Amino acid sequence: MVSHKCVEEFGYESYLLPSNARAPRSARKRRSIEKRISKEDDNMCAIDLLATVAGHLSFESGSSLMSIDKLIEDHRVKEEFPEEEKPLMPVALSGENPYQGSLSPCGFSSVINGKVENEVDGFSYSGGSDACQVGNFSDDIKPDAVVLDARPNVVVSLGSSSRTEVPSIGNCVSHGVRDDVNLFSRDDDENFSEYIRPRVTKNSPRTVPRIGDRRIRKILASRHWKGGSRHADTKPWRNYYLHQQRSYPIKKRKNFDHISDSITDDYRMRTKMHRGSRKGQGASFVASDSHVKLRIKSFRVPELFIEIPETATVGSLKRMVMEAVSTLLSDGHRVGLMVQGKKVRDDNKTLHQTGISQDNSHLDSLDFSLEPSSEMPQLLTSHPLGHACEELLPVCQATKIDNVLESDHHDSALFLSDSLGNNNVTEDSKAMIPVALNELSSQSQPPSRKSRRSEQQQQQAAQRRIRRPFSVAEVEALVQAVEKLGTGRWRDVKLCAFEDADHRTYVDLKDKWKTLVHTAKISPQQRRGEPVPQELLNRVLNAHGYWTQQQMQQLQQNVNKLEQETQSQTTEGLLLL
């Protein structure tokens, strides 16, 4: 998500070195090294898989309770670090920076109960026979925690004893059976918890080791963005769930037919193992030799904390939730596996060695989970939440999977339900779907088809990234970052405000700024998409003007300097003569 944390990282130096200030070379190098030492592709597969399933995320009404305790805790932590909230007051070399004072500290000042918004559709669970339809937060949703802060932002906490499960498509598509979909419970797997949050200051050590996710992210960035195979990229899946099955090309539907046929009969059959021809449970489950069929029925999505201004639109809230979920799933989590309550750490073990075989019953106690890829997850309370710069962070705890997913050697396409009714469906996301199917099916297949993979890679190579319109919150963050950093340091802007938004590259940010400037210049009637508050556009214009002028001045100074030098040289020369 987005964050505002520019003050500490850049507030000072940036003005002394408007155009050159960068992270030390060593730091940058370190990052690039981390990129290389990765081999996380396998993890990515799993994450992709899960993430796709996560598309079915929805909230069950009546079960989202408050978790004020944590908020209070955060509050307390925050108060212990009040000095961090004070913006530094840098001394600008050339001219005052009019934006310096623009950061107002935010803090939790009071906690109240209240209802936030009942009509937050897009993520709730409508229930009924159309199990996968994403409807609205039901009216009976319990009051969420609302934390007012100084300016007043609202913290919506969806969590506590609730949980989110993701119904498998089998249920959705052909069964219509209602799976409970709740917000997840933070009391389980607390130890996996991890903040998804920006680094706070350069002095305060990152409490959550992020090596793992950074590695993943960087790999993706360096290897998959540009040409090559994007199939391992985390991006495509994000909108998969938005698509409706019925609009798939006929060809692709075969997967669904197969799946639903196989699953419909008994969707309760969880990770039940099926034995090939000997003990077949039905024609569709006949497996060839020692294959294990798993079906992950659902999994929980971590607790999400969302802080959003009261004045924000419902749409932006939805987007934030989506983004939070996306971030959570793509950001440094890997899949954990437990067999009969025991964690299986050795990735090299075969399923059989692990006890996952058709010959025993362990499959009933198979548990998948999402865990931070970093070694030692920190406690939530170790992260001071209240910081002037992090207004928009979704705080997520890790999760546990219940199980889900039919993994067969050929048809394990992830089931994308018609969980829609969501206007976020875009042409692009439609385009991505088939890709997802290929991807996912290939991932759960035995590593035997090479030609097929390269085919896919070619197909992927030309794949355009999903279009992801900037939310107002993101625009806010961008504007603020640019106000502080200027228009020529997109890498820093990215690091400052979008470090944890994997899908936003510095090029994206630059492009967005470009369009923002343009948008701000045209009449409101000509603007499209989610309207950006005029106030923000004004800031865009101001910042753009300011930094442009700044650039000009810098240029002029350089020219002057050069002229002086040449002049003095000339004079010198003349004197010598």
Next chain:
DNA sequence: TTTAGGG
């Protein structure tokens, strides 16, 4: 890799 701009 990052910046800067055109497509």
Next chain:
DNA sequence: CCCTAAA
């Protein structure tokens, strides 16, 4: 968003 020349 993509592509890419330049730095």
